Amino acid sequence: xxxxxxxxxxxxxxxxxxxxxxxxxxxxxxxxxxxxxxxxxxxxxxxxxxxxxxxxxxxxxxxxxxxxxxxxxxxxxxxxxxxxxxxxxxxxxxxxxxxxxxxxxxxxxxxxxxxxxxxxxxxxxxxxxxxxxxxxxxxxxxxxxxxxxxxxxxxxxxxxxxxxxxxxxxxxxxxxxxxxxxxxxxxxxxxxxxxxxxxxxxxxxxxxxxxxxxxxxxxxxxxxxxxxxxxxxxxxxxxxxxxxxxxxxxxxxxxxxxxxxxxxxxxxxxxxxxxxxxxxxxxxxxxxxxxxxxxxxxxxxxxxxxxxxxxxxxxxxxxxxxxxxxxxxxxxxxxxxxxxxxxxxxxxxxxx
Amino acid sequence: xxxxxxxxxxxxxxxxxxxxxxxxxxxxxxxxxxxxxxxxxxxxxxxxxxxxxxxxxxxxxxxxxxxxxxxxxxxxxxxxxxxxxxxxxxxxxxxxxxxxxxxxxxxxxxxxxxxxxxxxxxxxxxxxxxxxxxxxxxxxxxxxxxxxxxxxxxxxxxxxxxxxxxxxxxxxxxxxxxxxxxxxxxxxxxxxxxxxxxxxxxxxxxxxxxxxxxxxxxxxxxxxxxxxxxxxxxxxxxxxxxxxxxxxxxxxxxxxxxxxxxxxxxxxxxxxxxxxxxxxxxxxxxxxxxxxxxxxxxxxxxxxxxxxxxxxxxxxxxxxxxxxxxxxxxxxxxxxxxxxxxxxxxxxxxxx
DNA sequence: GTGAAAGCGCTAACAC
DNA sequence: GTGTTAGCGCTTTCAC
Numbered sequence: 001x002x003x004x005x006x007x008x009x010x011x012x013x014x015x016x017x018x019x020x021x022x023x024x025x026x027x028x029x030x031x032x033x034x035x036x037x038x039x040x041x042x043x044x045x046x047x048x049x050x051x052x053x054x055x056x057x058x059x060x061x062x063x064x065x066x067x068x069x070x071x072x073x074x075x076x077x078x079x080x081x082x083x084x085x086x087x088x089x090x091x092x093x094x095x096x097x098x099x100x101x102x103x104x105x106x107x108x109x110x111x112x113x114x115x116x117x118x119x120x121x122x123x124x125x126x127x128x129x130x131x132x133x134x135x136x137x138x139x140x141x142x143x144x145x146x147x148x149x150x151x152x153x154x155x156x157x158x159x160x161x162x163x164x165x166x167x168x169x170x171x172x173x174x175x176x177x178x179x180x181x182x183x184x185x186x187x188x189x190x191x192x193x194x195x196x197x198x199x200x201x202x203x204x205x206x207x208x209x210x211x212x213x214x215x216x217x218x219x220x221x222x223x224x225x226x227x228x229x230x231x232x233x234x235x236x237x238x239x240x241x242x243x244x245x246x247x248x249x250x251x252x253x254x255x256x257x258x259x260x261x262x263x264x265x266x267x268x269x270x271x272x273x274x275x276x277x278x279x280x281x282x283x284x285x286x287x288x289x290x291x292x293x294x295x296x297x298x299x300x301x302x303x304x305x306x307x308x309x310x311x312x313x314x315x316x317x318x319x320x321x322x323x324x325x326x327x328x329x330x331x332x333x334x335x336x337x338x339x340x341x342x343x344x345x346x347x348x349x350x351x352x
Numbered sequence: 353x354x355x356x357x358x359x360x361x362x363x364x365x366x367x368x369x370x371x372x373x374x375x376x377x378x379x380x381x382x383x384x385x386x387x388x389x390x391x392x393x394x395x396x397x398x399x400x401x402x403x404x405x406x407x408x409x410x411x412x413x414x415x416x417x418x419x420x421x422x423x424x425x426x427x428x429x430x431x432x433x434x435x436x437x438x439x440x441x442x443x444x445x446x447x448x449x450x451x452x453x454x455x456x457x458x459x460x461x462x463x464x465x466x467x468x469x470x471x472x473x474x475x476x477x478x479x480x481x482x483x484x485x486x487x488x489x490x491x492x493x494x495x496x497x498x499x500x501x502x503x504x505x506x507x508x509x510x511x512x513x514x515x516x517x518x519x520x521x522x523x524x525x526x527x528x529x530x531x532x533x534x535x536x537x538x539x540x541x542x543x544x545x546x547x548x549x550x551x552x553x554x555x556x557x558x559x560x561x562x563x564x565x566x567x568x569x570x571x572x573x574x575x576x577x578x579x580x581x582x583x584x585x586x587x588x589x590x591x592x593x594x595x596x597x598x599x600x601x602x603x604x605x606x607x608x609x610x611x612x613x614x615x616x617x618x619x620x621x622x623x624x625x626x627x628x629x630x631x632x633x634x635x636x637x638x639x640x641x642x643x644x645x646x647x648x649x650x651x652x653x654x655x656x657x658x659x660x661x662x663x664x665x666x667x668x669x670x671x672x673x674x675x676x677x678x679x680x681x682x683x684x685x686x687x688x689x690x691x692x693x694x695x696x697x698x699x700x701x702x703x704x
Numbered sequence: 705g706t707g708a709a710a711g712c713g714c715t716a717a718c719a720c
Numbered sequence: 721g722t723g724t725t726a727g728c729g730c731t732t733t734c735a736c
Contacts, residue, residue: 001713001714002713010722010723011722011723011724012713012714012715012723013715013716013722013723013724013725014721014722014723016713016714016715016716017715017721017722019714020715024721024722025721025722026721026722029721029722043458043461043462044462044713044714045403045464045712045713045714046399046462046463046464047398047399047400047402047403047408047464047712047713047714048399048403048712048713048714048715048728049713049714049715050399050714050728051397051399051400051403051712051713051714051715051727051728051729051730052713052714052715052716052727052728053714053715053716053728054728056399057463061443065428066424067421067424067425068421068424069419069420069421069424071424072418072419072420072421072423072424072427073419075424075427075443075445076417076445079443079444079445080445083444083459088442088459088460088463089442089443089444090440090441090442090443091413091427091431091441091442091443092431092435092441093427093428093431093432106395107435107440108440109395110395110396110398111398111409111440112397112398112399353729353730354729362706362707363706363707363708364707364729364730364731365706365707365708365709365731365732366705366706366707367730368729368730368731368732369705369706369731371730372731376705376706377705377706378705378706381705381706396729396730397728397729397730399728399729399730400712400728400729400730400731401729401730401731402712402730403711403712403713403714403728403729403730403731404711404712404729404730404731404732405712405730405731405732406712
C-alpha cells in the first residue's frame with residue numbers, strides 16, 4: 001500500500017480513501033492512485049482490514065456430511081450469493097456428533113466469520129444453544145424454537161406434501177401410502193402429520209397400514225445396497241397385500257427407489273400400477289424420472305445469506321423466520337390409477 | 353489478550369509465548385495464563401496473527417459447479433484433511449468460464465490463502481498460468497504440463513480402464529465397446545487411448561464402430577431427460593446392430609445410464625445380454641447397482657492437502673506429480689457373456 | 705523467564 | 721482534498 005502511495009505521490013490515507021471509494025477524493029488523484037494500483041497489481045490485505053474494522057468478510061457454512069447432491073447445490077448457491085455481497089465462504093461439513101458441530105462453529109467464530117449458516121437438517125438441537133451463546137448472526141434450517149440471535153429457515157413440509165397428495169387425488173388415486181426409510185432430510189413425524197392432514201383435506205383417511213416407517217434408520221452411505229433391508233420387506237408386503245395403495249409418497253429419493261424396486265419385485269409397474277412421489281431430489285430422481293417434491297437449494301441459500309445480512313442492518317427488523325415452500329415437479333412416475341381414464345396422460349413438466 | 357495478561361498478572365508478550373507453546377515460559381506462569389484463557393474464553397484473533405506472520409491458516413478449494421457427488425465427498429475430505437493441520441477452508445465453486453475461475457483464484461489469493469487446490473477436471477488450461485503467476489503453492493487435478501510452483505494430481509486412467517477391460521476379458525467378453533457422453537469427469541481422448549491400449553494388451557482390437565463418443569457434449573444439469581439425445585440413438589443403433597458388443601465401458605455414470613436405458617429399449621438385459629462398467633461413481637451407480645471404476649475422493653483430497661503442505665517445507669523436495677489410481681468396484685452390472693459358463697456368477701464386492 | 709516497544713497493513717479522527 | 725497519527729491484536733526482537 002505504501003508503494004502505491006509513493007508511486008501515486010500521495011499518502012496512504014488517500015490511497016485508503018480511493019480504494020474504499022470515499023467521495024472526498026479528487027478525480028485526478030483517484031485516477032493516479034488506481035493507475036498505480038493496477039501497475040503494482042496491488043490488492044488490500046484483508047486481514048489488516050479485518051483487524052481494524054472488525055468484520056472479516058467471511059461467512060461460515062456448515063453442511064452435513066452426506067452424499068446428497070442437494071447439499072452440493074446449496075454450497076454452490078450459498079457461495080454465489082455470498083460472493084455477490086463480497087463475502088468469502090468458510091466451509092465445514094460435519095457428521096451428527098454434537099461435539100464435532102460445536103468445534104466447527106468455534107473454528108468459524110475464531111476466524112471472525114460475520115455470520116453462520118448451519119444447514120444441517122438432522123443434527124442435535126444443541127446447535128442452537130451453542131450458536132446463541134456466541135454473538136454472531138446465524139441462520140439454521142428446519143428447526144423449532146425461539147432464538148435471540150438467529151433466524152430460522154423453515155421448510156413448509158405441509159405445503160409440499162399437500163401438493164403431492166392433491167396431485168395424486170386429482171389423478172384419481174384414493175388409496176395413498178407413505179414410506180420413509182430415514183429421517184435424514186426432514187423430520188419424519190412432521191411429514192407424516194402433513195400427509196394425514198393433506199389426505200383428510202381431500203376427503204381421504206390415512207390408513208395406518210399404508211404408512212411404512214423404518215425404525216432402524218440408516219444413513220445411505222453406510223447402507224449396503226445388497227442387503228435385504230427390513231424396510232424393503234415391509235414395503236413389499238404392503239404392495240403384495242390384498243388391498244394395496246395405488247400411490248405412495250416417499251420421504252426421500254432413496255426411499256422412492258426402495259419402493260420402486262419393491263414394486264418391480266412384485267411385478268407392479270410404475271406408474272401404471274403404482275404412482276410414486278419422492279420428497280427431495282437426489283440425482284437418481286432426474287434419471288428415473290421421478291415426480292418429486294423439491295426444496296430449491298438456491299432458494300434456501302439465498303434466504304440464508306439474506307437472513308445473515310439483514311441481521312445486523314439498522315432500521316430493519318427482519319422476521320426471524322423464513323419459510324421455504326417446496327414445489328412439486330411432475331415427471332413420469334405418477335399417473336392415473338389402473339382402470340380410470342386409461343387413455344389420458346397427466347401433463348409432464350418439461351421445463352425442469 | 354490484554355485482559356488475559358492482566359488476569360494472569362503478566363504481559364501480553366508472555367501470553368503470546370504461552371499460547372504458541374514456546375518453551376521459554378515458566379510452568380507455573382503458563383498454568384496461570386491458560387487458566388485465565390479458559391476463564392475468559394479467549395481465543396486469539398486470527399487476523400492479527402495473519403497480519404504479523406504472513407500465513408492466514410486458510411486453504412482455498414476450487415471445485416466445479418457440477419451435481420457430481422464425487423465433488424461433495426471431495427469437499428468433505430479436503431476440509432477434514434485441512435482441518436487436521438489446523439487450516440480453514442475457503443471454498444468456491446465455478447463454471448468453466450476462465451474469467452470466473454480467475455476471479456475465484458484472485459479472491460483466495462486476496463484472502464492470503466496459504467495454498468490453493470483447483471479440483472476442476474474440465475476447465476481451461478489457463479488456470480495453471482494464472483496460478484503460476486501468483487506466488488502461492490497450489491495443486492491441480494488431471495492436467496498436463498510442467499509448472500514451477502504447482503503440483504499435479506494425475507489420474508491414472510489407463511490403470512483404471514485396464515482393470516475394467518481385464519475384468520471383462522476374464523469374464524469371457526471379446527466384444528467390448530466404449531461410450532462417452534461428455535468430457536466432464538476426465539479427458540475422453542485419454543480414456544479412449546487407454547481403452548484401446550488395454551484392449552490390445554488382452555489380445556483384442558478396438559472396433560471403431562464400438563466407440564460411441566458424443567460430440568455435442570452437454571452438461572448433465574442442462575440436459576433435459578425427456579429429450580431424445582442423439583447419443584442415445586447412436587448407442588441404440590450400436591446395440592441393435594447385427595454384431596453388437598457384449599460389454600461396454602462408459603466414461604461416466606450418466607453415460608452408463610444412457611447405455612442401460614438404450615439396452616432396455618432394445619430388449620437387452622443387464623448383465624445377461626450386456627455388461628456395463630462406469631467410470632466414476634455418481635449416486636445412481638450405487639443404487640443400480642453398477643460395476644464402476646472409482647477415483648477415491650478422499651485419496652484425492654488428502655493428496656491435495658499433502659501436496660500443498662509439502663510445497664513450502666524446507667529440506668523436502670517433493671515430487672511435483674502425484675498419481676491417483678482408480679480402482680474397480682464390482683457390483684452387479686457385469687457378468688459372463690451369453691452362452692459361456694451360464695451358471696457361474698462373478699464375485700460381487702460386498703465391502704463397498 | 706519476562707517486559708517494553710516496534711511494527712505487520714490498514715482505517716478513522718483530526719488537522720491543515 | 722489531503723497528510724499525520726493513533727491504534728486494531730498479535731509476534732518478535734531486545735533489554736533486563
